Amino acid sequence: GENVEQHPSTLSVQEGDSAVIKCTYSDSASNYFPWYKQELGKGPQLIIDIRSNVGEKKDQRIAVTLNKTAKHFSLHITETQPEDSAVYFCAASIWGSQGNLIFGKGTKLSVKP
């Protein structure tokens, strides 16, 4: 089945710096890649997603890139702010599994003021 690897597991940056989180997936048929942000005591919140027919997508300070050939995708956060501190999860869909997601293990991002 699909397997999603996420790196790094922890990331600490200074406020204003950029942060990059990388994920790789195993199933070449996967074609949907969302990113979720989970704050303490809350459920995962969808922040951006990308489909396999697109190489890059931006939403204000957040961008996601996808390399289908290499089977990896990345989350880029620019001009980080303390409120960006959270655990970020990447995920990939399993082809033909009706919308189920396989998640990476998460990256704990800490933004220091």
Next chain:
Amino acid sequence: DSGVTQTPKHLITATGQRVTLRCSPRSGDLSVYWYQQSLDQGLQFLIQYYNGEERAKGNILERFSAQQFPDLHSELNLSSLELGDSALYFCASSVVGTLNEKLFFGSGTQLSVL
């Protein structure tokens, strides 16, 4: 607020017991998903329902079962609980439960088995 409601927020019980977790999806969503989150396993997909019918099954133990009712709320039943079942259980919903659909998660139920 995602619009997905989960109750209770916390549940403390003993080994061997049975508990029921409840989820109300976002208004208009027909599909409900259950996920288990633990420190060692991360977010694991358990089961999905669409309009009352089971649609997909993931890593759900035989001691666990779920159902979706006519009003679209869902319940996850966990029985013969073991210490290792302690985890955060999340419910998510989507409009029709098709591939590549956005999932919206509730705040979870923290289960502690003592």
